[in-house]
Amino acid sequence: MKTIAKQILASMLTAATVLSLAACSGVSAGEDGSNTTVSMNGSQTTSTDSSDGEKARVVIFSKKREWEEGWNQLRDRYMELHPDTEIVVNLTDASTYYDVLKGYQAAGDLPDIIQTVPGTTLSLWQEHLVPLNDLEVLDQMQQDIVDEYLVDGNYLGVPLFMELHGVVYNMDYLNQIGMDTTPTTLDEFIEMNEKLIEAGLPTGISPWKSGGSIVGHMTAPIFSSHDDPVGYMNEIIDGTVSIADDEQWNGLVDYLEATLKYGNADAINTDSTTERNALYAEEYAWYAHDGSWLTPAIKSTNPDLEDHIQLGVYPFTNDASKNKIGRSTQSLSVMSTNNDPEDAKAFLDWMLGSDEGCEILVGTCNAVILRSDYEMDAEDIGTLSVQGTEYVNNGQSYGNFRNLPDEVSTGMSSAFEKFLGGVSDRASLFEEIQSLFEASK
16 A cells, blocks of 8 residues: 655645745756746746757646646656656646636647646537547446546546545444444435434534536536536436436435425525534534535544544435535646647556556545555545545546536526525426526527
8 A cells, every 4th residue: 555644735724824925936857957947927937048959848838836836846756757748747736727728729829737627627628639548547447437528429537636525424423323424325315314213313404505516516426427427417408307206306305305304504604614613523423515625624633533423325315325425626738739639648558557656646635546446545635535536446436527518507506495495496496497497508
């Protein structure tokens, strides 16, 4: 097992604050001393001399600024192994990433490697991307995850890392009512809450102030349970599928209703920050939606919680085989530029396919990588990530669905907020969502 004990990076919860305080640049140095300034806006300034003329050059543009130490290690080690190649790493914030990338496009100066996600984002840049079908590392990854990046017969991205989400449980409370595993069905979730109430123990908390997380994460079982998620969405848009008659849509609402019945009374006014602070303080037995991104904050605020925290499936139905966690993956893609794409592909195969590259990603970046033959432990990536990875490896995860039209996504968030706030009922919720899809034709 590859374990590199390093300080966990700043949490997702406080990332924006940390980034605003961080130094605005890092340095990407060539073997001859040439360097690239990595700035907050993603621009770069490169000084070279004639000795660089024959070197291959690979420019990487990433929004994982918090990985800066790891990126530097990957760059330096690869250039040690391949002195004929210069690696330039250019970083910016996630909030400005695609705007900066569009600026590069307008200037005719696209990077060689970019960060992508499946769905609409990958499709947006499709004409600029190089097929990666011949990457050896793809054979070391779970096929259904790799296939998220398959477009018209070509793999346009190679999975870089994933985050896992579901219902998070504090097992200290569940143990007190005789439970040593998390609920796998809706009936088990309801029975657990009845036992908690009977024992005078706290139940759970739901961050339903915004419907964004419901649309972005919790619709994963709805779409990804179908063999062709996009085709299923198109059937809704065409009006040939009624969401009111769909088991998974109803299962999502059944679960939301259970959280309202048994959880905190002010769920519609509770945001994610409030929910997470309650989790760190161990105030509740369950947290209706959260995920592996909590690990850095848990390790810094209440590391003992790592011993009794558990990620569970979304218990939408009473068929345990259909209830799974959600997963969100991001990838790296190679762009067609003036540089040779084979050099960029060789770097990706080393970075994601070699144990040396993976040790840096896991040990320094604390990333949950997608190589199925590479073992990660809680010291590196946290208990929730380890548990989530086990679900993934056992086929118990659904990929986030990222193909919703923007107007549908925004409208659905509002529709769920009205439902959770008691302004609309189930029938009205489904009618509104159905109308949003059909209006997007």
